[in-house]
Amino acid sequence: xxxxxxxxxxxxxxxxxxxxxECSQTKGHDRMYWYRQDPGLGLRLIYYSFDVKDINKGEISxxxxxxxxxxxxxxxxxxxxxxxxxxxYFCATQRGVGRSTDxxxxxxxxxxxxx
Amino acid sequence: AQSVTQxxxxxxxxxxxxxxxxxxxxYGATPYLFWYVQSPGQGLQLLLKYFSGDTLVxxxxxxxxxxKRSQSSFNLRKPSVHWSDAAEYFCAVASTGGxxxxxxxGTRLFVKA
Numbered sequence: 429x430x431x432x433x434x435x436x437x438x439x440x441x442x443x444x445x446x447x448x449x450e451c452s453q454t455k456g457h458d459r460m461y462w463y464r465q466d467p468g469l470g471l472r473l474i475y476y477s478f479d480v481k482d483i484n485k486g487e488i489s490x491x492x493x494x495x496x497x498x499x500x501x502x503x504x505x506x507x508x509x510x511x512x513x514x515x516x517y518f519c520a521t522q523r524g525v526g527r528s529t530d531x532x533x534x535x536x537x538x539x540x541x542x543x
Numbered sequence: 544a545q546s547v548t549q550x551x552x553x554x555x556x557x558x559x560x561x562x563x564x565x566x567x568x569x570y571g572a573t574p575y576l577f578w579y580v581q582s583p584g585q586g587l588q589l590l591l592k593y594f595s596g597d598t599l600v601x602x603x604x605x606x607x608x609x610x611k612r613s614q615s616s617f618n619l620r621k622p623s624v625h626w627s628d629a630a631e632y633f634c635a636v637a638s639t640g641g642x643x644x645x646x647x648x649g650t651r652l653f654v655k656a
Contacts, residue, residue: 432586463646468552470633470646471587486643518586531577532644534586 431455432535434519440541441509449504449538451519459522460502461532462486462494464515471518477502509542516540545570547636547647555653556624564619564650566634576617577635577644578608587633593617604628629654 432453441447451460458479463471463486473486475494483494491513495503506513516539520532546569556562568574575594579587591602598610608619617634634647 468648470547470648472646473643476643520587531589531592532587534579534588536584536586 430536432519432521432533434517434535434538436538437536438539440543442543443510445509447506447509447540449517449519449540451502451504451535453500453519453521453533453535455521455533456499457521457523457533458499460496461520461522462492462502462504463518463520464488464513465518465537466515474504474517506540506542509540511542514540514542545574545636545638545643545645547634547645549632549634549647549650551650552648553651553653555655557655558626559623562619562621562624562628562652564632564634564652566617566619566647567615568617568634568636569615570636570638572638573612575637576608576610577637578602578606578617578619579633579635579646580604581631581633581649583630590619590632624652624654626654626656628652 435450461476462474472488477483477496480496493505516537518537519535522532523530548567577592578590581587590606591600593600593610606621631649631651633649635644637644
């Protein structure tokens with residue numbers, strides 16, 4: 429079984445709809461991240477969480493919110509989706525012990541299309 | 544501010560040929576550098592990383608990278624490319640004590656028979 433899973437894998441929605449992307453991990457890592465990937469832009473950080481009670485905005489958090497329900501679960505919500513949020517979204521985990529330079533482990537991604 | 548530049552959006556090489564993917568970074572202190580690979584439909588997987596010590600780093604799948612401080616570069620190499628290496632490759636930099644990893648825009652590798 430995969431260590432980092434994301435659901436759904438693909439989603440098509442309409443402008444204005446609320447949508448939630450979910451991430452679960454079995455690695456026992458404290459740190460979790462949400463990124464979006466757009467062609468030519470690489471990965472950009474949306475939100476990150478260093479533990480259940482610690483949530484922080486990344487560089488492109490506007491229009492998004494997150495919830496860290498448990499150590500293993502980190503959800504990303506789009507309260508009112510808009511077309512420019514069409515992208516590939518990745519969840520990643522990282523050990524909490526030690527430096528932020530530890531390897532990040534990525535889920536398979538969720539491809540979101542907002543019409 | 545940290546930044547990572549991958550000058551080549553895409554590269555095409557013949558199977559069996561050598562490969563070099565370029566990465567330049569901007570960072571005030573000694574950076575922590577990574578190369579990740581993203582196969583179609585997959586998440587990113589770490590190929591190798593550099594923290595300190597020997598500037599030539601060996602990774603998985605026969606890849607290596609060399610850290611050159613004077614050139615602010617961390618280029619990825621492979622002596623003989625296989626068709627299964629076709630993927631997108633991301634260079635990334637992180638800072639000590641920081642929380643963010645900055646990713647480059649990626650280089651897509653095409654392998655021709």
